[in-house]
Amino acid sequence: GAGVSQSPSNKVTEKGKDVELRCDPISGHTALYWYRQSLGQGLEFLIYFQGNSAPDKSGLPSDRFSAERTGGSVSTLTIQRTQQEDSAVYLCASSPQRGQQETQYFGPGTRLLVL
Amino acid sequence: SQQGEEDPQALSIQEGENATMNCSYKTSINNLQWYRQNSGRGLVHLILIRSNEREKHSGRLRVTLDTSKKSSSLLITASRAADTASYFCATDAYTGGGNKLTFGTGTQLKVEL
Numbered sequence: 001g002a003g004v005s006q007s008p009s010n011k012v013t014e015k016g017k018d019v020e021l022r023c024d025p026i027s028g029h030t031a032l033y034w035y036r037q038s039l040g041q042g043l044e045f046l047i048y049f050q051g052n053s054a055p056d057k058s059g060l061p062s063d064r065f066s067a068e069r070t071g072g073s074v075s076t077l078t079i080q081r082t083q084q085e086d087s088a089v090y091l092c093a094s095s096p097q098r099g100q101q102e103t104q105y106f107g108p109g110t111r112l113l114v115l
Numbered sequence: 116s117q118q119g120e121e122d123p124q125a126l127s128i129q130e131g132e133n134a135t136m137n138c139s140y141k142t143s144i145n146n147l148q149w150y151r152q153n154s155g156r157g158l159v160h161l162i163l164i165r166s167n168e169r170e171k172h173s174g175r176l177r178v179t180l181d182t183s184k185k186s187s188s189l190l191i192t193a194s195r196a197a198d199t200a201s202y203f204c205a206t207d208a209y210t211g212g213g214n215k216l217t218f219g220t221g222t223q224l225k226v227e228l
Contacts, residue, residue, distance in 0.1 A: 044218075045217065089156065103148060106160075
């Protein structure tokens with residue numbers, strides 16, 4: 001079946017503009033995660049969704065970042081008033097079930113460049 | 116914050132040689148996972164080792180876990196040019212809030228012909 005997909009694959013924006021990044025998880029996966037990877041660095045956890053539960057937003061770096069997941073499937077990560085330090089690759093991952101020792105399946109990422 | 120620290124940061128070897136990467140972490144874990152990343156994009160899961168396991172094999176991969184030292188190693192045997200990539204360890208410290216992974220900074224492996 002299809003893997004995790006993300007769009008757009010690349011996004012160039014001007015400082016101060018808002019951007020929306022989209023993630024389509026693997027069908028049937030109930031858990032969805034957003035990570036950020038700055039150049040040459042490891043991944044930084046941002047936010048986690050599990051079913052209809054309240055999301056774990058503990059990794060969001062500022063209130064300019066928000067995410068939603070509609071219908072337990074597609075998720076959108078929104079960055080308002082973008083700053084140059086927001087430039088990074090934003091990766092989405094999904095996994096089948098909460099509470100299990102599951103691997104995460106990653107999408108190809110969205111490369112964001114804020115000028 | 117990054118829990119895992121990989122060592123070395125970069126490794127260059129000849130095709131056919133073995134590559135060993137190490138990972139250290141700080142807190143108790145449920146499992147530790149290794150991922151590979153090509154060209155700075157999506158990650159591919161390689162192997163998962165649970166906290167009660169000490170060694171695991173998958174093809175040319177061998178992973179060890181020492182929870183007393185809070186460390187893990189990934190061995191790639193008989194390396195190939197296609198193994199050139201960045202390798203990350205990630206720890207899963209599930210506490211009821213989801214299996215959010217904490218990633219290390221990665222080892223860049225280059226396998227030369």
